[in-house]
Amino acid sequence: MSREMWIRGPVGAGAEARVTRAGCRTALVVVPTMTAGTRLLDIVPLLESDHRVQLVFTVPHTTDQWPGVEEFVRAQHGLLMPWEQAVHHTFDLVLAASHRHLEQLRGPILLVGHGAGTMKSHLYSRKAETPVLPATGLDRELLTYRGRILPSVLALATEEERAALGSLCPEALPVATVVGDICLDRMIDGGRFREHYRQTLGLNPRRRLVTISSTWSTDSIFGRVPSLCRAVLEALPSSRYSVAAVLHPNVWTVHGRRQVTAWLSDCVEAGLRLIPPDRGWQATMIASDWVIGDHGSTTAYAAAIGCPVTLAAGPSDRLRPGSIADLVRENAPILEPGPLRFQEAEAIRRQERLSSVAGAAISSRPGRAAGILRSAMYRLVGLPEPDCPPSIPMLPAPLPIEV
Structure with a gap:
């Protein structure tokens, strides 16, 4: 992209002649995927209402760019700066929920995880053609570049992750902070709504609301059992039950919204609440009475907030021992052929134990993530933190897709 296509925004040469609010610190929100973007939308409210701060969004332009991400950012009405322009500017703060492209950015980076837990539940990287070495989100090759630690603050969810970092990349320990999980905190707080x-x-x-929760990839529910939504709709009496489906953003991104909606159009016509990838999945889990899920983060969050969970799919031999997904698998019942009412009852019976295990695995700082993250952000951006406690907006209500 040529410089002629750069935006005339609040940063860069000549910005002082364009802005109305002068002297703002600039924070860049890096959105390489919709998954990272949805997590960052949990965090940006901690900073964006401050009149001393200007937020700018960017979507990395690479040869393997995920489709639909720019449209997702534009739908949030954030100021979108071209990637080629963003990498030429030094920001006061960079917010990231993915390891992608961090080495190209200028400014102190706050790096958070984009799912339940900073470490991965898969034993091996899904990108590897053959599994050789276990993969985590804390590996040295992800956190360093040419011997330099990339994040200025590495936000961890649990004390166990800090201990793992000491083995995997000990040089990053000085920048690591256990903050907990802001997504889980928001969902627990959202229970009142x-x-x-x-x-x-x-x-x-x-x-009663039964929600089908699927992550992405061929070992997910939607990959292995694409007919499950239809089967559940047919098995449960419509006079007493409603059914919703929450699919990982990568399902929508890779296959396209039109195609995914078409695949499930008969179910939507039969009453399925199909939740879009960019709005409402958290609220849907809060509204649910039973979740039929897999090894994805959404299922783990449902378990952690106390929703009964039954597992219908998962990579049985490819989960990292002790990971969040592995702990959910050990404590949740498996979906079997037979009447669903008995399996729902079994999920309810095992819910309390599962909720305790999942919650502890996801966060070591329950209810504290917003305060810890805000303090870190203001320290990096170089401004005094506001005296008032951090305020987090209500989670957006779900708006099911219509066909």
């Missing part, structure tokens, strides 16, 4: 979310989904107090 459960009835509002249920009303948005068209549920009366007597109707």
